[in-house]
Amino acid sequence: MRIFEPHIHMFSRITDDYEALAKEGVVAVLEPAFWLGQARTSVGTFVDYFDTLIGWERFRAQQFGIHHFCTMGLNPREANDDRINQDVIDLLPRYLEKDSVVGVGEIGLDDQTKTEEKFFAAQIELAAAHDLPILIHTPHRDKMKGFQRCIDIVREQGFPWERVLLDHGNEETIKITRDLGCWSGFSIYPNTKMSPERMVQILLEHGIDHMIVNSAADWGVSDPLMVPKTVARMREAGFDGAQIDQLVWGNPTSFFAQGGRLDPAAIGELLPVDRRETFTGNSILRGQDPNAK
Amino acid sequence: MLALRDLFDAAATPEASAWLDGALRTAAEDPQRIPVLFPQIPRRAGRQYLAGGLREAGAVRVETGAWRTCDVAGLAILTASGIPAEELLADLHDRGDLEERTMVLRALAALPTRPVTGRLLGEVQRTNQVVHVAAGALDSNILARTLDEGGDAVGFGIDEFNRLMLKLAFVDLPLARAIDAMRHANAELSRMLQGLATEREAAGRKVWHDTNRAIACAPTEGTVARLLGGLEHGDDHHRLAAAEGLARLDRDDLRQFLRERLARENLPRIRDVLERAVKTAAR
Numbered sequence: 001m002r003i004f005e006p007h008i009h010m011f012s013r014i015t016d017d018y019e020a021l022a023k024e025g026v027v028a029v030l031e032p033a034f035w036l037g038q039a040r041t042s043v044g045t046f047v048d049y050f051d052t053l054i055g056w057e058r059f060r061a062q063q064f065g066i067h068h069f070c071t072m073g074l075n076p077r078e079a080n081d082d083r084i085n086q087d088v089i090d091l092l093p094r095y096l097e098k099d100s101v102v103g104v105g106e107i108g109l110d111d112q113t114k115t116e117e118k119f120f121a122a123q124i125e126l127a128a129a130h131d132l133p134i135l136i137h138t139p140h141r142d143k144m145k146g147f148q149r150c151i152d153i154v155r156e157q158g159f160p161w162e163r164v165l166l167d168h169g170n171e172e173t174i175k176i177t178r179d180l181g182c183w184s185g186f187s188i189y190p191n192t193k194m195s196p197e198r199m200v201q202i203l204l205e206h207g208i209d210h211m212i213v214n215s216a217a218d219w220g221v222s223d224p225l226m227v228p229k230t231v232a233r234m235r236e237a238g239f240d241g242a243q244i245d246q247l248v249w250g251n252p253t254s255f256f257a258q259g260g261r262l263d264p265a266a267i268g269e270l271l272p273v274d275r276r277e278t279f280t281g282n283s284i285l286r287g288q289d290p291n292a293k
Numbered sequence: 294m295l296a297l298r299d300l301f302d303a304a305a306t307p308e309a310s311a312w313l314d315g316a317l318r319t320a321a322e323d324p325q326r327i328p329v330l331f332p333q334i335p336r337r338a339g340r341q342y343l344a345g346g347l348r349e350a351g352a353v354r355v356e357t358g359a360w361r362t363c364d365v366a367g368l369a370i371l372t373a374s375g376i377p378a379e380e381l382l383a384d385l386h387d388r389g390d391l392e393e394r395t396m397v398l399r400a401l402a403a404l405p406t407r408p409v410t411g412r413l414l415g416e417v418q419r420t421n422q423v424v425h426v427a428a429g430a431l432d433s434n435i436l437a438r439t440l441d442e443g444g445d446a447v448g449f450g451i452d453e454f455n456r457l458m459l460k461l462a463f464v465d466l467p468l469a470r471a472i473d474a475m476r477h478a479n480a481e482l483s484r485m486l487q488g489l490a491t492e493r494e495a496a497g498r499k500v501w502h503d504t505n506r507a508i509a510c511a512p513t514e515g516t517v518a519r520l521l522g523g524l525e526h527g528d529d530h531h532r533l534a535a536a537e538g539l540a541r542l543d544r545d546d547l548r549q550f551l552r553e554r555l556a557r558e559n560l561p562r563i564r565d566v567l568e569r570a571v572k573t574a575a576r
Contacts, residue, residue, distance in 0.1 A: 047388065054390045097332040098390055261336065281421025 001025040001244065002268055003227055006252035007135070007167060007187065007214035009034055010068070011049075011057055015284060017217070017224045018064035024228040028067035028267045030256060031057065032106040032135050035075045037219055043087035046074075050091070054098050059279035065270030069262060071105035071135050072096055079119040080111065089122055096130040102256040103127075105135025106167070109146045112139055117153060124157040132259040133163040135185075140168070147173050151180065163258055165212060170194060174206055183255050187216035188226035196226065196233040204237060208247050212255065294372060295350040295403035300343040300357055301365040312337045313366050320373035324381070330370055331385055335392045338366035347472075352438050354472055355402050359432035367396030368403055379409035386413055395428045402433030410439055411448025418457050423464045430457055430471060437473035455482045458507070462489055468503035478510035487515050502530040509538030517547065524554045533563050540570035 003026040010017070010031050021029070031053060040046060053070040061068035072095045074088040095101060104127040109116050127134045136154075139146030147166070154164055166177050167185030177184040186194045186202070194202075199213060215226035223229070231244055253264035275283070275290040283290070302310050316337070319326050343365065345358025371377040371385075382404075386397040398417065401410055414436075417429035430436055436454055444450045454477055461471065468475070486504050493500045505523045508516045520542070523535025536554070539547055548571060555567040 051388070051390075094328040094332060094388065097329055099332065099336060099392065100390075278421065278423075 001228075001231065001241075001248070002027050003231070003248045004252040004256075004267075005029045005214060005224075005227055006165075006212050006256070007032055007185065007216045008224055009216075009218040010061060011052060012036075012219035013217060013224060015060070015064070018061060018066060021224055022064050022066055022270060024225055026066060026227070027270050028069065028253075029061060030102070030252070031068065031070045032103075032137075033070065033072050033075065034106050034137075034218070035077045039081060040078065041083055043084050043091060046084065046088050046091065050095050054095075054100050056279055056282070058100055059277075060284055062271055063273060063275065063277070063284045065273050067267040067271060069100050069102045069256065071103035071132075072098075072101050073105045073107045073123055073135075074119055075106050076108050076110040076116045076120065076137055076139075079116045080113055082115075085115070085119055089119060089126075092123070092126055093130070096126060096132060099261060101132075102259050102262045103133045103135050103165075104130070105165075106137035107134060108137040108150050109139050110137070112142065112146045112149060117149070120150070120153055121157060124154060124159050127163070128157075128159060130259075133165065133255060134159065135165045136167060138166060138168045138173070143170070144172060147176065151176065154182075165255055167212075167214070168216070171198065171202060174202055178206060178210075181210075183210045183212055183251070185212045185214060187214055188230050189216070189221075190223045190226070191221060196230040199230050200233045200237045203234065203239070203247070208239075208243050208251070210251065211247055212251050213247060295348065295353050295355060295368070297343065297348070297357065297360065297365045298369065300360075301338075301362055301369075304341040304343050305339050305362045309338045309362060309366075313369065316366070316370055317373045320370045324374060327370060327377075327381065328385060328388070331367065331393050331396070332390065334366045334370070334396060335363040338363045350403070352434075352441070353403055354434040354438075356432040356470070356472065359427075359470070360399060363392070364396050364399040364428075367393075368400040371397075371400050372404075376405060379407055382409045383412060386416065391422070391424065394422075394425055398425055398428035401429065402435045406435075406439045406442045406447050406449075408447050410435070411453065414439070414449050414457060415453065418453070418460055421460070421464070423466070426457075426460055426464055427466055427470070430461065431466060432470050432472070434472040434474075436471055437476050440477050451477065451479065451481075455479070455485060458482055459485050459489060462486055462501035462504065462507075465499070465501060468507055475507065475510045478507065480511050480513040483508040483511050483513040483516055487513070487519055490519070500531070502528075503534060505531060505534035505538040509541045512542065517542070521547070521550055524550060529560055529563070532558075533560070533566065536563050536566040536570070540566055540573075543570075543573060 005026050008029050058068040079085050104123050107120050107123045136150055161181040164182040165185050166182055168187050169184050188194045213230055215224050217224040234244055256262050316330050339362040341362045343357045343360045348355055348357050386394050417425050439449045486508055490500045490504045505520055520535045520538045523531050526532045551567050551570050558564050
């Protein structure tokens with residue numbers, strides 16, 4: 001089984017997680033740019049964070065054989081912060097052209113303010129200009145209203161639905177997204193949001209097509225192995241190997257390949273690992289033998 | 294200005310050549326677009342290596358076989374409207390991914406030496422990324438040229454040169470690729486290289502194969518002893534470098550050791566070096 005984990009914040013995870021992901025069949029991860037748990041107060045911290053996503057974090061993943069991609073964007077929560085919002089937007093064009101950047105995200109709405117809407121729309125324009133799909137974070141509060149507003153803004157921008165992933169969905173939102181022609185994302189959490197069991201019920205009812213599941217694991221209580229765990233529940237529910245492969249590989253790679261920078265055929269297996277390699281002189285090793293297998 | 298477009302077109306796809314033409318127009322008309330163009334270069338212009346050979350333009354010398362199509366495209370875009378501003382080079386390097394930094398560092402080899410040259414060579418030294426050490430310091434005469442053209446004035450004097458040469462030894466990159474660098478060999482560099490070699494030997498670790506070759510360019514205390522010892526080294530690379538080093542010293546009092554080794558040396562390449570060195574003595 002090969003898995004493309006399409007939403008995970010490895011920046012905030014440890015090397016044990018990379019080991020476990022590789023062991024469970026995750027050969028590639030997509031790391032959306034997001035907020036860091038507290039407000040950033042200058043654009044410089046975004047610059048360094050973006051550089052980490054295309055630099056050290058990518059190297060760290062590769063040291064466990066895992067292909068690493070990311071999306072870049074100004075997250076909706078910090079879009080409200082006038083100390084940084086416009087500066088980050090000004091920064092994005094050059095970062096949206098980096099090789100491992102395969103989409104714009106996470107963008108969308110959180111508190112559903114006018115400022116969020118303004119910068120959400122601006123980033124949809126950037127996605128169109130840089131020929132990239134968009135990963136949309138939908139609100140956790142007042143979800144249905146915010147979900148609908150996200151859809152309205154995408155529609156106002158005339159952005160193609162095939163290039164839209166509406167994430168953090170649930171049993172209610174799927175009724176809306178199925179008819180739009182966009183991709184429906186579900187974040188599977190250990191305690192909140194979707195559980196593997198609830199996810200399987202949605203798949204049984206709505207099918208596999210244009211469905212994407214992820215762990216959205218970050219620095220909070222979350223589990224990076226939620227996609228493999230969902231796969232286990234799917235097997236118990238009678239889904240066959242081809243359906244599972246479509247859900248955890250075919251769908252996410254098809255979506256993120258739309259920007260032309262991700263070749264699914266080139267990332268189907270773990271990378272060869274050479275622990276002698278360093279990134280700007282830094283190694284993930286702490287005294288271990290780099291030649292050890 | 295160094296011209297490599299012919300080699301680019303020979304190695305690149307027609308699509309890549311067409312893309313570069315368009316990118317050059319964009320860069321010339323609106324230099325502000327260069328930071329957005331730059332990350333695209335490897336995937337648009339390709340990463341194919343050029344045909345090898347030494348190419349020169351004024352004081353600039355580069356080995357083209359180390360350049361890739363994207364490196365040429367990077368230099369061309371940077372110079373689309375003349376010599377690029379130092380601020381632009383620093384920004385593209387600092388905000389670039391590994392590939393972008395490589396392209397900027399390769400481009401330095403063809404540009405006038407300025408404070409940004411010293412600054413970026415300093416970054417190469419500090420960050421220790423092997424691909425960047427190679428791109429910044431090797432396959433051109435940039436190190437020698439920077440010293441020739443002012444050195445300290447641009448933040449790259451003999452101390453910085455020595456540290457970067459020591460870095461080549463530390464990360465095991467070949468001396469021969471630092472074109473003309475040994476014109477600036479000095480006793481302090483030899484002392485540093487010998488110290489590194491001794492430290493590595495004590496730890497049972499690999500020693501830079503060019504150590505003996507480099508220290509012979511500017512002998513200091515211990516150099517002769519190390520070269521004579523190297524002549525009996527079990528590793529062919531070290532033995533060859535020691536033979537070349539002793540040949541370079543060209544000292545009558547050392548020739549008996551060359552003769553002794555020649556009588557027992559089996560490797561043709563090393564025998565050639567020893568025979569030439571001994572004949573020099575016979576004249």
